[in-house]
Amino acid sequence: MLSIEALTKRYKTGDLALKEVSFSIERGQVVGLIGPSGAGKSTLIRCINRLVEPTAGAIRLSDVDISKLGRTQLKTMRRRIGMIYQEYALVERLTVMENVLSGRLGYVSFWRSLARRYAQKDVDKAFGLLERVGLSDHVDKRADELSGGQRQRVGIARALEQDPELLLVDEPTASLDPKTSRQIMRLICEICRERDLPAIINIHDVMLAQMFVDRVIGLTAGEVVFDGPPAELDHAALTRIYGEEDWREMRKAADEAAQDASDAAAFKAAEEERMAGTV
Numbered sequence: 001m002l003s004i005e006a007l008t009k010r011y012k013t014g015d016l017a018l019k020e021v022s023f024s025i026e027r028g029q030v031v032g033l034i035g036p037s038g039a040g041k042s043t044l045i046r047c048i049n050r051l052v053e054p055t056a057g058a059i060r061l062s063d064v065d066i067s068k069l070g071r072t073q074l075k076t077m078r079r080r081i082g083m084i085y086q087e088y089a090l091v092e093r094l095t096v097m098e099n100v101l102s103g104r105l106g107y108v109s110f111w112r113s114l115a116r117r118y119a120q121k122d123v124d125k126a127f128g129l130l131e132r133v134g135l136s137d138h139v140d141k142r143a144d145e146l147s148g149g150q151r152q153r154v155g156i157a158r159a160l161e162q163d164p165e166l167l168l169v170d171e172p173t174a175s176l177d178p179k180t181s182r183q184i185m186r187l188i189c190e191i192c193r194e195r196d197l198p199a200i201i202n203i204h205d206v207m208l209a210q211m212f213v214d215r216v217i218g219l220t221a222g223e224v225v226f227d228g229p230p231a232e233l234d235h236a237a238l239t240r241i242y243g244e245e246d247w248r249e250m251r252k253a254a255d256e257a258a259q260d261a262s263d264a265a266a267f268k269a270a271e272e273e274r275m276a277g278t279v
């Protein structure tokens with residue numbers, strides 16, 4: 001389905017961001033891409049749709065080498081790759097429906113897109129997708145009236161509106177609270193499974209990745225140092241990816257966050273009991 005072969009990226013500054021990265025992804029498989037800051041995660045995601053030009057290597061999506069495509073062919077290929085962004089990238093003054101329909105822009109003519117005239121089947125599809133992501137009641141709201149989680153749901157529906165063969169997801173939960181983050185990750189992963197859609201999710205939250213993805217790829221300094229199921233992501237593997245010190249720090253922060261969540265839940269339960277007692 002997607003096959004990356006010896007992908008290398010050296011920026012003009014001399015930074016070697018990716019060093020002969022190779023892996024393949026099957027249909028319906030959700031891959032979590034993890035690694036420390038500067039490991040090359042964003043570079044990898046951006047090389048796949050050529051927002052960043054690879055220096056060497058091949059990127060095959062259903063046997064077409066994306067790295068070799070000319071400008072026009074690349075435009076057609078990009079329709080086949082859905083993107084979901086950290087900051088949602090919605091048009092704030094447009095409605096939820098208009099934002100979702102903008103996923104069809106790669107398909108409709110320039111004049112049609114200017115007049116924002118879409119085929120009825122595209123509108124019907126958008127309604128279906130908005131229902132699937134839980135936004136049926138918000139179709140006509142402006143994007144700037146939505147919460148972060150709702151915005152990301154619009155981002156997911158917009159990516160699906162273009163009927164992608166691959167989803168590239170860049171830090172989808174970085175701007176969301178922990179509960180909403182889990183809901184969004186669950187939604188993305190469920191939808192990929194329903195549609196047999198492969199996805200690569202750049203995600204800095206290891207626990208969240210472990211909870212939902214099928215496979216984890218760990219990058220360090222531009223190289224794949226782990227590739228396997230989340231269950232195999234043990235202390236040794238995480239130390240290999242993040243280094244002993246950073247991994248210890250991350251685990252401490254995660255333990256503290258879990259403790260805070262459990263304290264908050266205990267407080268809420270005690271408060272509810274107290275209220276029940278006074279009624």
Ligand SMILES: Nc1ncnc2c1ncn2[C@@H]1O[C@H](COP(=O)(O)OP(=O)(O)OP(=O)(O)O)[C@@H](O)[C@H]1O
Binds near residue numbers: 036037
């Ligand atoms: N436009 C650029 N020009 C030069 N070097 C770059 C550019 N973008 C990234 N780099 C370098 O490439 C390497 C990989 O960066 P990249 O942003 O891909 O890492 P990352 O794993 O996504 O990091 P983060 O989690 O902090 O976003 C880093 O050394 C970075 O400094």
